[in-house]
Amino acid sequence: MIRWKPVLFTLVLLLAVLQARLWIGQGSIAELVSLGRQIEDYAHGNDELRERNRRLEVEVDEFRSGVDSVEEMAREELGLVRQDETFYVLVERPASAL
DSSP, X not given: OOOHHHHHXXXXXXXXXXXXXXXXXXTOHHHHHHHHHHHHHHHHHHHHHXXXXXXXXXXXXXXXXXXXXXXXXXXXXHOOOOTTOOOOOOOOOOGGGO
């Protein structure tokens, strides 16, 4: 005659161990969800970097194509002016000072 209590206990214990591994251990569902979120974050970051690279490539092409883009950058970012030009700075006064 088979004793069912030890067999049943062993099966329940085995089921509990497998369930714990499914939910908590390495390769668990929670870990897979976390990895999926990380992949989405990296993909979003990669998209932003691709767009930045595209803009930089356009800027490099403009610099290679002529002097006009170099002069434009020097004027905008460095505030450079030509010898025969006069540079004016307009300062806005707050409305309360009028």
